[in-house]
Amino acid sequence: MAELVYPPVVLAAKLMFRVLDNKLRVDGAEHIPATGGAVIACNHVSYLDFIFCGLGAQPAKRLVRFMAKQEIFTNKVAGPLMRGMHHIPVDRSAGAASYREAVARLRAGEVVGVFPEATISRSFTVKEIKSGAVRMAAEAGVPVVPMALWGTHRLWTKGRPRTLTKRHVPILIRAGEPFQPKPEEDAEVLTKDLRARMSALLERVQADYPEQPAAEDDRWWLPAHLGGTAPTPEAAAAMDARRE
Template sequence: MSPRSDGDGLEARRASATDVTTGLPVPGRRWRRGELNTAFRIVASIVIPTFRFSARYHWHGPNRLPAEGAFVLAPNHFTNIDPLVVGTAVYLSRRAPRFLAKASLFKVPVVGKLMSGMGQIPVERSGRTRLSDPLGGGRSLVEQGGAIIVYPEGTLTRDPDLWPMRGKTGAARIALENDVPLVPMAHWGTQHIMARYGKKLRLFPPSRVDVVVGDPIDLSAYRGRPIDQQTLLQVTEVLMSRITALLEELRGEPAPATRWDPAANNQKETGRFE
């Protein structure tokens, strides 16, 4: 299915909780006290006007992000500005976007202080966090009823055509261990603002960015089962299939029959490969 026309996009945004183009809330949602703190408002005052200038968001279908309570949001990942795109959409849905982020970012002056203030979760490349294990920070946030954004691919996709590649099990583990919704998401168009591994922003003319949030994955079949590697791989495969299907909807074309596997293509799991 190809992206909807502007008229359809407007209708979809009216059905969603928040109009991402205007930022105006639709009645029925409430602010979550304490989530959108000063650090979030400082960053939002810079990021959101920039993206309103450089991007034209188009929602496909209703905004399915839970209005309250904990959940794990799992988007596709193909440019370094994806967190700003996804974070803007979540923020305007009146939930605080929090990510598992590279620990090195927390050492950058000003940026590091803002990220800490917003409650972002540092993850060392070696797999260690301030809470002593790679997923501890995510579990801690979920236990507090927060929303956490986890990129199941772990890094920018290696697929030559920017399709989702093989997934890792972190998002599935956090959702299963904490019995919270696992929500797939896809977006398309940010590559026109910044290329994969690019360093320059193309802010004008504005680029179209399509966004779709899928229904939470039905995890009932996995409840009560041991959360072992087999279970995690099964849930991760379902998750990656759902994300890929959402992206097919946005791009209006089928994904490759076989999902890209870095190991099978002699590529490193981290860092640039181009």
């Protein structure tokens, strides 16, 4: 398919982050297959994660097709971009169609990006995840590449004001070793394995992050178990249940 929109968007994003001096570091890109289909399963802490997850595949020269909620595709500004980049709309009331589309894309040799937590994690840990990533990979016969992002939430996350022009924010992106789900394997077991891999990667990028909060009231972006003031996973789950 023609790629008239995706490359210019990538260049614009790279330019913006260069101007803002947001230090991007990508590790593990060698784990992303240079050819053929693959699922990238990434943690979700920011409204901008699809941009950075996509940039994480750039060293491998792959364009990632993200599964995203249908509402984004109907937005006057974002919609044309999402369609032009050939992302996959997800109608949550009829998810089977988007699942089939993702499997078809994978079989055609594309990279499909998913956020298995489905929504942003307010605790900045990996929430319970859905099984779609491993199921579609097993059905299409392609590997799953776990990925972790850290720092993106400091720019724009749930419950916090947008700071898209904030300068000098380090962003770490790490891809982990791929694994190949098999159709005969238990999807629940595979999903637990994927979550463990994503959690381990997230812990690594959190440990490698070059900054700490400058003041006590800036500790919101650290998870509770690292001494921050973000909600615990239990408190975050309760907030999600109340849709706060």
